Amino acid sequence: MKEAGAEGVCLSGGEPTHHPELRQLVRLAHQFGMSVSMVTSARTVAEVTALSQIAHLLANVTVSADSQGAMLLGRTTRTAASGIDTLRAISTDTKILHVTC
Secondary structure, eight states: OOTTTOOEEEEEEOGGGOOHHHHHHHHHHHHHHEEEEEOOOOOSSSHHHHHHHGGGGGGEEEEEEEOOHHHHOOOOOOOOHHHHHHTTTSSSSSSEEEEEE
16 A cells, blocks of 8 residues: 555444454554554444554544434434544544534
8 A cells, every 4th residue: 555655544444443453454554654544433342442442543533423314214323422422532633523414
């Protein structure tokens, strides 16, 4: 990726906190001088714990949430309030709440 001109990488899709080598992936990107960000829907204790263990290594963290209308349509439980709780539990310079309407 570095040779192709990428300056950073964003980990998303599925749930990045479930990846067994997450810390190693972040550190590898840093070794190549790349910034790392993440898009996550982490809510469970295990997911938030995994995220908090690497949050200081991330340029930014975006936590996904769904609007009330989207939750009705998709029957999800990724509320904005639970997303804010996740953001409060981690330490990184830039925190973003992404709400799907």
